[in-house]
Amino acid sequence: MAKPKIRLLLVDDHLVVRIGLRSLLEMQPDLTVVAEAASGAAALKEFERHQPDLTLMDLRMPEMDGAATTAAIRAKSPDARVLVLTTFDTDEDIFRALQAGACGYLLKNTDSEPLLKTIRAVHAGTYRLPAEVAARLAQRQAAPELSPREREVLELIVKGRSNKEIGSALGVAENTVKNHVKVILDKLGVQDRTQAATTAIQRGIVRL
Amino acid sequence: MAKPKIRLLLVDDHLVVRIGLRSLLEMQPDLTVVAEAASGAAALKEFERHQPDLTLMDLRMPEMDGAATTAAIRAKSPDARVLVLTTFDTDEDIFRALQAGACGYLLKNTDSEPLLKTIRAVHAGTYRLPAEVAARLAQRQAAPELSPREREVLELIVKGRSNKEIGSALGVAENTVKNHVKVILDKLGVQDRTQAATTAIQRGIVRL
DNA sequence: CGGTAAATAGCCCGATGGGGCTAACTCGGG
DNA sequence: CCCGAGTTAGCCCCATCGGGCTATTTACCG
Numbered sequence: 001m002a003k004p005k006i007r008l009l010l011v012d013d014h015l016v017v018r019i020g021l022r023s024l025l026e027m028q029p030d031l032t033v034v035a036e037a038a039s040g041a042a043a044l045k046e047f048e049r050h051q052p053d054l055t056l057m058d059l060r061m062p063e064m065d066g067a068a069t070t071a072a073i074r075a076k077s078p079d080a081r082v083l084v085l086t087t088f089d090t091d092e093d094i095f096r097a098l099q100a101g102a103c104g105y106l107l108k109n110t111d112s113e114p115l116l117k118t119i120r121a122v123h124a125g126t127y128r129l130p131a132e133v134a135a136r137l138a139q140r141q142a143a144p145e146l147s148p149r150e151r152e153v154l155e156l157i158v159k160g161r162s163n164k165e166i167g168s169a170l171g172v173a174e175n176t177v178k179n180h181v182k183v184i185l186d187k188l189g190v191q192d193r194t195q196a197a198t199t200a201i202q203r204g205i206v207r208l
Numbered sequence: 209m210a211k212p213k214i215r216l217l218l219v220d221d222h223l224v225v226r227i228g229l230r231s232l233l234e235m236q237p238d239l240t241v242v243a244e245a246a247s248g249a250a251a252l253k254e255f256e257r258h259q260p261d262l263t264l265m266d267l268r269m270p271e272m273d274g275a276a277t278t279a280a281i282r283a284k285s286p287d288a289r290v291l292v293l294t295t296f297d298t299d300e301d302i303f304r305a306l307q308a309g310a311c312g313y314l315l316k317n318t319d320s321e322p323l324l325k326t327i328r329a330v331h332a333g334t335y336r337l338p339a340e341v342a343a344r345l346a347q348r349q350a351a352p353e354l355s356p357r358e359r360e361v362l363e364l365i366v367k368g369r370s371n372k373e374i375g376s377a378l379g380v381a382e383n384t385v386k387n388h389v390k391v392i393l394d395k396l397g398v399q400d401r402t403q404a405a406t407t408a409i410q411r412g413i414v415r416l
Numbered sequence: 417c418g419g420t421a422a423a424t425a426g427c428c429c430g431a432t433g434g435g436g437c438t439a440a441c442t443c444g445g446g
Numbered sequence: 447c448c449c450g451a452g453t454t455a456g457c458c459c460c461a462t463c464g465g466g467c468t469a470t471t472t473a474c475c476g
């Protein structure tokens with residue numbers, strides 16, 4: 001055994017995905033899966049115990065999602081390498097994952113070759129984000145972020161509440177809500193609340 | 209070999225899921241995976257060739273989705289058994305799958321025991337839909353279906369178009385659109401177009 | 417300590433939306 | 447051959463929405 005294997009931690013709430021990944025990865029002579037976790041909380045424990053070289057992380061998970069888990073891991077181990085695995089990619093998810101400190105991202109429907117190639121590249125520190133993703137990230141940075149209150153209002157918009165209902169729900173005047181709505185529409189670059197709702201869902205700003 | 213094995217066809221566009229399922233299923237003495245397909249079209253070919261006892265079918269796939277593929281299979285082989293595997297369940301997807309002739313449905317994040325149990329139950333013909341799902345189906349049948357034109361209008365609502373814009377897009381008067389919208393709101397059981405948009409997305413009536 | 421952003425709230429006004437109601441025409445099934 | 451559903455279209459009316467504008471308080475950052 002000339003070179004030590006790359007030690008991997010798998011984090012995914014889907015059993016079949018964990019099994020599939022494990023089978024795929026264990027067939028490689030330079031890779032070994034040292035632990036699996038089905039939740040963010042479990043992932044933290046396993047990371048502590050095994051200190052893997054690289055963590056493969058699903059984004060959509062119940063309770064603690066992949067971005068939050070990634071942030072928690074990197075808070076304790078700033079040089080931890082995390083590669084995000086997503087099923088369908090909303091810009092917001094990827095953005096949050098990368099902001100949380102993920103080193104890269106992959107779609108789950110990629111073939112084995114690009115998957116293995118990316119794992120080795122990330123481990124070697126030579127991984128670069130695809131140009132298309134980098135472009136979307138740049139665009140996202142250009143787009144102004146919503147304030148906490150605005151996100152709150154946006155969630156209620158998505159639920160179909162009127163400005164008046166949102167006002168009483170938040171304990172503020174309807175006029176105040178209207179102001180927030182105006183800012184939200186402006187920041188999202190849309191004309192009305194329906195477009196705001198659908199783009200919020202599309203970008204993953206709010207969970208449906 | 210006293211009893212013949214249950215011969216399975218796996219249909220899923222995710223490589224890791226196919227591998228994971230195959231590993232899981234091949235460990236069972238009474239199950240064998242005779243073929244895999246990564247698309248609806250490929251699934252039809254493999255079904256023709258192998259005539260499996262049971263097909264495990266993903267719903268969300270590019271080009272031809274699971275419901276359409278299930279319908280195509282059952283059009284040729286009316287007694288084919290198809291078990292739908294979904295990641296996240298929108299009512300509409302499940303409903304369409306069952307209408308297309310699927311025998312049952314499972315979430316991908318289920319553990320192995322319920323998965324194996326369900327496979328054997330479906331093959332034995334003793335599978336019953338969970339009460340919760342049956343209730344949702346009953347509710348869906350109670351809900352009146354949208355007419356083709358109404359679905360068309362709904363799609364434009366989701367895109368954030370105004371009634372006037374929808375009218376000119378469809379070549380009809382704004383008043384006509386308003387009538388359609390009224391009916392849509394009524395059929396969906398919602399108060400305004402924003403709720404219509406979000407519930408349409410949630411139920412899977414329109415693709416985002 | 418001053419500037420900036422967020423959150424609050426008010427005003428006016430025109431555009432849009434949605435409820436209720438009537439009424440053509442068309443097409444397919446009983 | 448008529449009935450029902452779908453599609454078309456009009457009417458009135460008022461609530462809601464969204465644009466534009468100003469203003470106060472708080473809080474944080476440089």
